[in-house]
Amino acid sequence: MPYYEGVIKRKFKDLVGSKYEAIQKEYSEYILSEEELRPHEIKSILLPLDFSVTEISESICELLSVYENATVTMLYITDAQIHEIIMDSLDKDAGDEFLRKKEEYGTHLLDDYENCFESRGIPCKRRMLLGNKRQDVLKLATDFDMIVLPKCYASNHPDSCDVSGDAILLAQSLAQPAIIF
């Protein structure tokens, strides 16, 4: 008997045929089908990054090398709302300077992660955008098989952060498997 079918039969061994199907339909929020129980093939991975990420995690690069044919897309986001507030409350130059500094940091971070992945033979892509750190990740996540999220992502206090609210909310809202590090 195939493994997945066996697991389901063992869990619901007192139910047979149409009764099982009826229960599965009624309790579909709780029950996984045979297909859903099977781990997904991981071919595309999204790694959101921002200013709160202060160091490269070699162990994450190592872990992702498990997924041989997967491409990692690194996404560095600068908060558009803060940029706008600076523009409105100060001036355009201050806004541009804010953006320049964040993107300069982002470029270094993406370079370092790119080295980390490429040294392990993991293909990667990079993207940088001005947007909403939570909403944009949720929007883009649908195109990926797995999300890998730094645990202080989008934190305003990266130096003293154990875990950020946005990282928890994102991890709990995603429909894909996720690694939080």
Next chain:
Amino acid sequence: MKILVLLDGSMWSHKGALYALRIAQEKKAEVVLFSVLDKRDSKSMAFNFCTQSNMCSRIENYESQIWRDLRKNINDEMAQLLLFFNRKGIQTESKIVEGAVAKEILKEVEDGGYSLIVMGGYGRNPRSGGSSLFPKLLGELEVPIFMAR
């Protein structure tokens, strides 16, 4: 590499174990299948049942039966996964402990030298909910957490 797989009897945590298997095969990792049984779970399930059914005179019977069922379910789960992992050539150990779930997991991680923790994305909640254990573990642990979905 050593991977801790958290099992709570849900199909999501079972799926997590299957993701862990893939990682263990690639990385030649050692796996520990770990489950915590908390007496408060069977107490709360028995109490809910008694208040909904107006049959509270038998609450102690319900509680001990639920406790037996929880234990049997997780034992079966562990045995099946252990066999499956061993057949795949993965060095695997299983552990079932009793106590408060978060506390016991933190204790295990602290003592175990793990590089990854794997858990179901929803715990025993429906797929629209989230595991309440997850934020607590994330705040306390340095080890990456894999949430299976």
